[in-house]
Amino acid sequence: MELLPTVWFVAIAVLWTGYLFLEGFDLGVGMLMKLFARNNTERRVLLNTVGPVWDGNEVWLLTAAGATFAAFPLWYAALFSALYLPLLIVLVALIFRAVAFEYRGKVDNARWRTVWDWAIAVGSFTASFGIGAALALTTTGLPLDSNGDRQGGAFAWFSGYAVLGGLAVAAFALVHALAFLALKTDGDVRHRARRWFVRLAPVALLPLLAWAVAVQLLSGKPWTWLLVILAVVAAAVAWVLARQGAEGKAFGALGAFLVCATGSIFGAAFPVVIPSTLDPAFNLTVSNASSSAYTLGLMSIVAAVGLPLVIAYQAWTYWVFRRRVSAAHIPAAHGFLPAIAAKVLVGNESPGGTAANHARHNASE
Amino acid sequence: MDALEIARWQFGITTVYHFMMVPLTIGLGLVVAVIQTLWYRTGKVEYLRMTKFWGKLFLINFIMGVATGIVQEFQFGMAWSEYSRFVGDIFGAPLALEALLAFFVESTFLGLWIFGWKQLKRGVHLACLWIAVIGSVFSAYFIIVANSWMQHPVGVQMVNGRPVMTDAWAVFTNNTALVAVPHTLFGALGVAGAFLLGIAWYHLWRRRHDGIDTVGADGRAIAGETNIPGRDKADYKVWIRSLRIGAVVAMISFAGTAFTGDMQGKLMFEQQPMKMAAAEAACHDGTGFSVLSVGNVGSKNCNDIVAVIEVPGILSFLAKGDFTTEVKGVNGLLDVYKAKYGTNLPNDPLYGDRAGQQIQYVPVMEVTYWGFRMMIGFGGIAAFAALLALWVTRKGVVPQSRWIMRLAVFGILAPFGANAAGWIFTEMGRQPFVVAPNPDASGIDQVFMFTAAAVSPGVSAAELITSLVVLSSIYAVLLVVEVRLLVKYVRGGVASAMPELAEAGHGEKNEKKKDGDGGTPGAPGEPGTPDDVLAFAY
Numbered sequence: 001m002e003l004l005p006t007v008w009f010v011a012i013a014v015l016w017t018g019y020l021f022l023e024g025f026d027l028g029v030g031m032l033m034k035l036f037a038r039n040n041t042e043r044r045v046l047l048n049t050v051g052p053v054w055d056g057n058e059v060w061l062l063t064a065a066g067a068t069f070a071a072f073p074l075w076y077a078a079l080f081s082a083l084y085l086p087l088l089i090v091l092v093a094l095i096f097r098a099v100a101f102e103y104r105g106k107v108d109n110a111r112w113r114t115v116w117d118w119a120i121a122v123g124s125f126t127a128s129f130g131i132g133a134a135l136a137l138t139t140t141g142l143p144l145d146s147n148g149d150r151q152g153g154a155f156a157w158f159s160g161y162a163v164l165g166g167l168a169v170a171a172f173a174l175v176h177a178l179a180f181l182a183l184k185t186d187g188d189v190r191h192r193a194r195r196w197f198v199r200l201a202p203v204a205l206l207p208l209l210a211w212a213v214a215v216q217l218l219s220g221k222p223w224t225w226l227l228v229i230l231a232v233v234a235a236a237v238a239w240v241l242a243r244q245g246a247e248g249k250a251f252g253a254l255g256a257f258l259v260c261a262t263g264s265i266f267g268a269a270f271p272v273v274i275p276s277t278l279d280p281a282f283n284l285t286v287s288n289a290s291s292s293a294y295t296l297g298l299m300s301i302v303a304a305v306g307l308p309l310v311i312a313y314q315a316w317t318y319w320v321f322r323r324r325v326s327a328a329h330i331p332a333a334h335g336f337l338p339a340i341a342a343k344v345l346v347g348n349e350s351p352g353g354t355a356a357n358h359a360r361h362n363a364s365e
Numbered sequence: 366m367d368a369l370e371i372a373r374w375q376f377g378i379t380t381v382y383h384f385m386m387v388p389l390t391i392g393l394g395l396v397v398a399v400i401q402t403l404w405y406r407t408g409k410v411e412y413l414r415m416t417k418f419w420g421k422l423f424l425i426n427f428i429m430g431v432a433t434g435i436v437q438e439f440q441f442g443m444a445w446s447e448y449s450r451f452v453g454d455i456f457g458a459p460l461a462l463e464a465l466l467a468f469f470v471e472s473t474f475l476g477l478w479i480f481g482w483k484q485l486k487r488g489v490h491l492a493c494l495w496i497a498v499i500g501s502v503f504s505a506y507f508i509i510v511a512n513s514w515m516q517h518p519v520g521v522q523m524v525n526g527r528p529v530m531t532d533a534w535a536v537f538t539n540n541t542a543l544v545a546v547p548h549t550l551f552g553a554l555g556v557a558g559a560f561l562l563g564i565a566w567y568h569l570w571r572r573r574h575d576g577i578d579t580v581g582a583d584g585r586a587i588a589g590e591t592n593i594p595g596r597d598k599a600d601y602k603v604w605i606r607s608l609r610i611g612a613v614v615a616m617i618s619f620a621g622t623a624f625t626g627d628m629q630g631k632l633m634f635e636q637q638p639m640k641m642a643a644a645e646a647a648c649h650d651g652t653g654f655s656v657l658s659v660g661n662v663g664s665k666n667c668n669d670i671v672a673v674i675e676v677p678g679i680l681s682f683l684a685k686g687d688f689t690t691e692v693k694g695v696n697g698l699l700d701v702y703k704a705k706y707g708t709n710l711p712n713d714p715l716y717g718d719r720a721g722q723q724i725q726y727v728p729v730m731e732v733t734y735w736g737f738r739m740m741i742g743f744g745g746i747a748a749f750a751a752l753l754a755l756w757v758t759r760k761g762v763v764p765q766s767r768w769i770m771r772l773a774v775f776g777i778l779a780p781f782g783a784n785a786a787g788w789i790f791t792e793m794g795r796q797p798f799v800v801a802p803n804p805d806a807s808g809i810d811q812v813f814m815f816t817a818a819a820v821s822p823g824v825s826a827a828e829l830i831t832s833l834v835v836l837s838s839i840y841a842v843l844l845v846v847e848v849r850l851l852v853k854y855v856r857g858g859v860a861s862a863m864p865e866l867a868e869a870g871h872g873e874k875n876e877k878k879k880d881g882d883g884g885t886p887g888a889p890g891e892p893g894t895p896d897d898v899l900a901f902a903y
Contacts, residue, residue: 052481053476055476056472062434062435062468066463067465069438074450076442076449077447077449077450080442080443080446080449081446081823084444084821085828088828091836099432101428102424103428103846103850148446149821291453291457294533295455299458303465317476320484321480321484
């Protein structure tokens with residue numbers, strides 16, 4: 001009887017892990033736009049490593065949220081309404097980040113680019129922090145009443161766990177992106193990313209580990225403790241491999257760290273989907289928060305077909321764009337050619353003049 | 366305003382805003398895919414240029430649809446948690462399937478299309494766009510299935526006070542959805558058609574204004590050359606073909622929306638008779654369609670409404686397909702609704718301050734009445750304008766009049782207006798229900814939810830107003846940014862989307878254009894050098 005809700009709990013854990021793994025590095029790359037890249041060419045290298053894939057990665061978030069709605073409507077309703085303000089901030093961050101990716105290169109103007117660079121960097125940090133906080137709170141608890149509604153006002157969700165979860169995901173995304181850049185770029189960016197990874201990883205992976213341990217202390221089981229240990233081992237392996245310059249393997253080991261860590265967190269929380277900090281009797285669990293067996297069955301069939309398909313064509317995308325990107329690949333920015341504004345017959349600017357302006361633009365890049 | 370009203374305003378604003386981007390994405394996506402197919406088949410340079418130019422505008426708009434779509438999914442849980450709890454068993458499934466089966470496809474393959482110009486073979490590259498566009502059509506389908514269930518719940522049974530899905534096939538083939546999907550898709554094509562028409566008109570006008578194109582003795586266009594990149598003879602073909610395609614698409618779309626809209630209207634007269642009565646401001650039973658009625662603004666008392674212009678028989682035709690059957694008016698329907706669903710909201714804390722209040726079954730009549738007329742009116746204006754444009758430009762020239770050009774550009778807004786009015790009408794007309802009862806199935810008749818009970822109980826009005834202000838301001842700013850970017854790239858012409866045209870230099874470009882199958886430098890399928898990793902974006 002509890003089989004389908006359990007399957008869907010696992011499916012949602014997989015979707016969140018997939019989201020953190022995939023969008024993790026493009027969120028991190030977004031933050032690195034301001035922290036790491038030294039000039040516009042390097043920023044464009046960074047952007048182009050994630051350019052073809054970030055949008056597809058973000059759909060993992062939509063799917064995770066949608067699957068939660070479909071499979072556990074009470075979980076979705078309680079979590080999203082309780083975290084109204086933090087999720088509003090996440091939405092704003094995601095809106096600006098998405099628009100910035102697309103619009104940044106559309107106007108050849110330094111100020112324009114700077115504005116959108118900040119939108120990407122701040123948006124990426126804020127979104128990852130907010131999503132981390134939300135995920136941590138769903139595993140450590142919210143002040144929910146018997147109906148699943150938040151008690152105690154707009155900020156009742158705020159706790160150390162929210163900060164810990166936020167730091168965990170933001171910091172993980174940062175080092176995940178460094179590992180990704182080391183794998184995906186060439187030249188100076190590649191080597192610097194590796195150096196930064198080796199230096200930062202030991203600190204930056206701690207909050208995620210701390211969150212995993214905190215959930216174990218609340219409701220851990222032997223096998224989830226084992227996963228925590230495996231996560232530590234994987235992190236250490238990733239660090240050693242990165243030092244040795246085995247970038248692909250290091251990236252893989254870091255992925256294993258993430259899978260073990262989130263696996264231990266979701267595993268320990270199971271079967272509770274949100275603990276109520278007011279009364280354990282109000283806990284939302286896989287059985288009292290789930291949809292009907294009919295809906296879950298239908299969703300299972302579709303997911304069994306759909307998810308492998310998604311993984312397959314997304315993998316193909318990474319294969320198509322498998323080449324390393326480096327500063328040498330970045331062509332000069334195209335000056336914008338205002339065909340109309342040239343005002344051929346009326347204007348003071350001859351077409352030749354426009355072309356000359358255009359050339360100057362390129363030279364100044 | 367209380368929490369409910371704020372939440373409704375927020376939902377309305379974010380949805381209408383999102384739905385300004387979506388039709389252009391769907392419609393323009395389809396058009397670009399067709400144009401790129403034409404290029405693939407014929408190798409003609411103007412089709413490549415059209416693909417690049419319209420593709421650029423498509424992408425500028427696409428991203429806004431993506432960014433604002435996330436808000437839609439989140440706000441069900443954030444602002445409407447009781448609604449989410451009530452309908453989760455049914456409503457969540459199409460949303461999740463939209464993400465899993467449609468939006469993943471759309472986002473991933475669009476990424477391949479944007480960046481794959483040199484990485485992929487021509488055919489594969491074209492297939493990626495088609496797959497993305499088909500994904501967006503499926504997106505529309507799943508979202509409309511979800512919405513249609515709110516308009517007309519099917520495939521469920523009440524178990525412990527909540528609807529539980531019993532027949533997924535019924536949910537996914539809801540007749541409300543099956544007519545709403547083509548109606549919406551045709552509406553999207555109308556947006557794309559007017560968009561192509563207006564912008565192409567502007568460029569053709571500009572070419573005449575600048576003396577590039579002239580008119581021969583027979584009244585036909587003589588396309589001219591300049592040494593400005595992207596304003597050569599091929600460019601003339603770009604605009605005249607775009608104009609023709611746009612006009613034809615706009616007219617097809619109007620025929621399609623009118624046909625499906627008629628079917629939809631007939632369904633609505635059965636499924637939500639009050640919505641249609643309110644759309645007619647028809648108080649008493651009758652057969653006449655009101656073109657113009659007047660009454661006191663804001664009046665809920667429908668007796669002071671006077672029909673100024675009324676065409677007898679048309680209402681019956683819209684509702685039942687003949688000219689004589691009387692259609693029930695608001696007054697008659699009120700008694701039916703009161704008998705079926707009560708006169709007062711239940712005394713339940715779920716309803717907050719509204720518990721026990723009298724139920725207002727008549728939606729805001731000004732909104733439904735004018736929403737309905739604006740939808741039809743704007744759609745009709747756009748179609749008529751498109752027909753006129755085809756006639757006027759039959760010899761390949763646009764008139765030199767600046768005002769007609771401005772009308773053509775301004776006309777881009779008409780289908781947007783029709784789309785927005787249509788959604789406002791259909792959503793506001795459903796009130797006071799968020800899930801409207803289904804009168805044609807006795808078992809499902811009791812599956813309904815009053816909007817007053819749907820809002821999140823734990824969320825304060827202050828939180829809602831914060832988000833309303835924040836999201837509206839961001840939307841306002843981003844709308845300005847998007848429109849400015851679109852205007853910039855429109856004025857930039859084809860060269861703005863194909864810098865290689867400019868860089869090749871004028872004479873050299875003409876040479877290259879003629880080689881091989883007509884591909885220009887930078888065409889996909891040509892072996893890329895390692896330096897070609899970044900072909901198109903950023």
